[in-house]
Amino acid sequence: MRYVRLALLAAAAVTLLSGSALAQSTTSLGPPQGLKPFLLRASEPAIHVFPRTPSFSWAPVRGAYRYEFQLSKTAAFQDGSIFWASSGLRGPAVALPVTLPWMTGAPYAAYARVRAVTSRGVTAWSRPYGFNLEWTDVPKQVSTYPGMLQWTPVEGATSYQVWLPSINRKFESRTTAADEREIYAFRTAPLGPVVWRVRAVRRVDPARVALNHLPPVSYGPWSPRYTATNPTLAGGVVRPLASVSAAATSTSSVVRAHEMTPAFVFSGTADASGARHTLFRVYVFSDARCVNTVFTGAVVGGQSYVPRRAGTLALPTDPKALAAAATTTIAVGDEPKPTTVDGAPVKPTEALVPVAAGGATSSSSSSSSSTAAGAGSDATSAGTPLPTISGWPPIDLLESGWPNGRFYWTVVPVAPVPTFDDTGTISAYTYSDVELPQDACAAGRVLQFGKVSSPAVAGQGTPFASGLSPTGRLVASSGANSVFHGAPLVAWKPVPGAETYQVEWSRTRYPWRAIKRIDVTGGTAVSLPLKTGSWWYRVRGVDPAMPAGRQAMTWSAPLRLTVAKPKFRLIASSR
Incomplete structure (x- = not known):
């Protein structure tokens, strides 16, 4: 009992001393130094403008056993202005678990600060570090096929x-291309040169930004006015010409793989019988005989098709509206119950319907979903699909x-297919494919392409990793x-098409x-709660526009990290 009383007295003494130390004025302990943001590694030079959410690092404070960080x-960091904070950081770096919108201020739109909790008390807050998030450039016009618009990508x-x-x-559009469906609908030539502009869009998680009073959607500036001069549609039987993406083009002579669903370019306006048309539909199949459909395009005018968000045309069903269609712009809306040629x-x-939940579920029973990166609390969620940010329909192929x-x-x-009333007068129109895709493919009007996510x-x-050394x-x-x-905090470059990511680790590479x-x-960063030893980790994106349950993208190459015991003395604390 005597030893127990001595142990209790010793513990009480440590608690009193620690509490006394923590009660010191925060101004008596110097703040952490060297606070700065970075994208991939903490060794990057300090800058103040970023195209996407950065991580932050600072010089370790002697005797610190945790850090508090605020955005x-x-x-001035008034209570109402703080939109993210963590009080459980165990190292001198933090990966922000939020996708920040583009925002600029005078001089800065956001500020970061950090302080250390040590055995001697709480330090003063570091000097605020101001930063902005904004686009790196406006999209620039790219020369491409007639009837299609294309531009350069914008980071973030x-x-x-x-x-x-x-x-x-x-x-x-999710990609860096667009078709001209409404310009050409019911026409064989546009009414004049096509003037167009484009701007970058950055969507963030609406649930998170609602809590933090940040906008769920931000935009870059509009590009200058670009002009596309398109010729009259070529005659001949309609046939595929090319599939086009930012990094590859597949034709009849060269088959390439695309990282996202490409733009589809075709030529000709006639069916196999020679009759000319002004509306077309693209189909994608998993087999060379064009029997098993995996993607159905919207009805378009012109000679290209690129998937959109909510962009199908409300094709006219009234006879008068159809007669005037060639001189009007077709509104956006549901296609009027179209059919294939066989009904x-x-x-x-x-x-x-847009995919509401990511569907890239964890396949391992030990998987988890991190709450606040670096906060030290994980919520187990085996098999739980990831949330999505933008709610796209499943327009990206597997x-x-x-x-x-x-x-x-x-x-x-x-x-258009006429419907007649009892008097034999056309009362309405429906729309139907003129040919079976299977027959078009059998006639040799088919092209191939591959799909592999980056x-x-x-x-x-060498990993993009930062943290505390031994x-x-x-x-x-x-x-x-x-x-x-x-x-250690690990980072990666954003993947085209990915809105969220998964990171996993193994003791062995194989x-x-x-x-x-x-x-x-x-x-695009996270702190890995690794135990002491040698580890391999890998990262993959999750694409919300791929079919539900199949939204996981390609894993990165595994990279090695080692977590070692410290070679410095840890100072005990009751906090």
Whole structure:
């Protein structure tokens, strides 16, 4: 009993001393130094403008056992201006678990600060570090096929908004291309040169920003006015010409893989009988005979098709409206119950219900979903689908299994079909494909392409990793096997099409046995809660526009990290 009383007295003494130390004025302890944001490694030079959400690092404070970090809309950090905070950071770096919108201020739109909790008390807050988030450039026009619009990508953009001023039409595209469906609908030539503008769109998680009073959608500036001069549609039987994406073009002579569903370009206006048409529909199949459909395009005018958000045309069904269609702009709306040539109903993929939950579920029972990165609290969620940000319909194709796995596509004309009343007068019109896609493919009017998502780039042999070294210094990875103490922060480059990410780790590279998986629903970095030892980790994107339950993209190449015991003395604390 005597030893127990002595132990209790000793513990009480430590508690009193620690409490007394923590009660010291925060101004008596110097603040953390060197606070700065970065994208991939903490060794990057300090800057104040970023195209996407950065992470933050600072010099370790001697005797610190945790850090408190805050983001605010003002440098004064009033309670109402703070939009994200963490009080449980165990190391000198933090990965923000939120996707921040583009925002600029005078001089800055957001400010960060950090302080340390030590055995001697709480330090003063660091000097606020101001920063802005904004686009790196406006989209620039790219030379492409007639009847299609194409532009350069903008880092940090999640999609693009296209504006056709002459008809006051705006629509959204996930890729860096758009068709001219409303310009050409019911026409063989546009009414004049097509003037267009485009701007980058950045969507963030609406649930998170609602709590933090940040806008769920932000925009870059409109591009200058671009002009596309398109010729009259070529004659001949309609046939596929090319599938086009930002990084590849597939034709009849060269088959390439695309990282997202490409734009489809075709030529000709006639069906097999020679009759000419002004409306067309693209189909994509998993087989060369064009029997098993995996994607159905919307009805378009012109000679290209690019999927959109909510962009199908409300084709006129009234005889008077159809007669005037060639001189008017067709409104956006549901296609009027179209059918295939054999009478089956047609539903364009871009008109399907947007995927509300990500569907990239964890396959391991040990998977988890991180709450606030670096806060030290994980919520187990085995098999739980990731939330999505933008709610796109499933317009992005699954992986094809490239290079042997291929998709096959063709295009068929679409025509209005009259409905007669009892007097034999046309009372309305419906719309039907003029040919079976199977017959078009059998006639040789079919092209191939591959689909393979870009793997996340988490480092090129050397991880994009930062954290506390075993000797107590802030370090960034510089070799193939980086050594850290505690939870290293790993980052990666954004993947086209991905809105969220998954990170998992294994003790061995092969065979890969995932110990745990973390869902990263904001930003492109996370702190890994690794135990002491050697580890391999990998990252993949999650594409919300792929079919539900199949939205996981390609894993990055595994990268190695080592977590070692500290070579510095840890100062005990009761807090």
